[in-house]
Amino acid sequence: MTDKPRRSDASRAKILAAARERFAADGYERATIRAIARDAEIDPSMVMRYYGSKEGLFAAASEFDLKLPDLAAAAPDTVGKTLVEHFLDRWEEDEVLIALLRAGMTNAAAAERMQEILRGQLAPIAGALCPDPAEGPKRAALAATQVLGMAMARYVLRFPAAVELTRQEVIQWLAPTLQRYLTAHDARS
Amino acid sequence: MTDKPRRSDASRAKILAAARERFAADGYERATIRAIARDAEIDPSMVMRYYGSKEGLFAAASEFDLKLPDLAAAAPDTVGKTLVEHFLDRWEEDEVLIALLRAGMTNAAAAERMQEILRGQLAPIAGALCPDPAEGPKRAALAATQVLGMAMARYVLRFPAAVELTRQEVIQWLAPTLQRYLTAHDARS
């Protein structure tokens, strides 16, 4: 499947890096191909040539792997804590998640990509953790509401009180919530 | 403070209603003044005349009152449930909250408006509920992460598993979370 390396691979990588930054910072519509090209020190027409259209560029720039750890292997009662710590790291090391979050609010392709990640990467693990495997999608969605809500308040909307939370505080407050969403036998436990 | 009714009040109201719909459905940048005017069956130049600019129109269309009930009066252990029920109603009856959520991701004025609502309307109540009144902003921000995250997943991104949750399920899963964020003595209780 892997093509032989093209001579333009360096340019393509620079474009993708610049695109991720711009989409993360400005959202889909405000991030212009011109600005991305300027950041990448490349002619705008090259971006079109390589990725066909703005949508194609976004699709390429928004591929993402959650890199979830093997939660089943860890102690069952530390699932929530492990997950919060993992997401804190991912939010802060990779701007693609922020880009998806910002763009997903107004761009259908971005919203769909988030759905794919949820369904393909988080739901299976949730199904393995919760009492009824059939509830995987539901448990994953619940966990996503809390994780995405924190990301939005802390990294996008930048509510002062959410930004000022220490890493430890985020972990301590959110871990029990995720633990319950993913492992509780029913909502009232 | 109240000016005498202008002859154009009906037009202004129609514009505001159309603006709320468009901003909620499309976000700030994709919602055009031309489209809003068309929906309101009014000339686009009238919108500019009445509200000065697109930003002015958004500011007028995004005024919002959470209409929070008097939580201190209710039974202390039903605070979470009461709050989830209230927000479910507000999300579904008033599109301004969705508009703010969508627009807040790329528009600074919208994000600021959300901060005002959090600080002015939710934080005081949180301060009255939690053990240490000084923690009002922090507790309110935590509650907001969960409430906004659910709204995003259910009404904006429309994750199937989040959309399919019944009203009862949303209440049962989220109520204990909000209860803990707002009333727990510390994160680990």
Next chain:
DNA sequence: GTCTATAATTCGATAGAC
């Protein structure tokens, strides 16, 4: 592969007749 030039739209905003 790279760049210039430009097509084709669309937008917010303004000027001015009536």
Next chain:
DNA sequence: GTCTATCGAATTATAGAC
């Protein structure tokens, strides 16, 4: 108050020279 006409700027995308 209402509308027509239009400006000026910005966008994605394309055609074609080198």
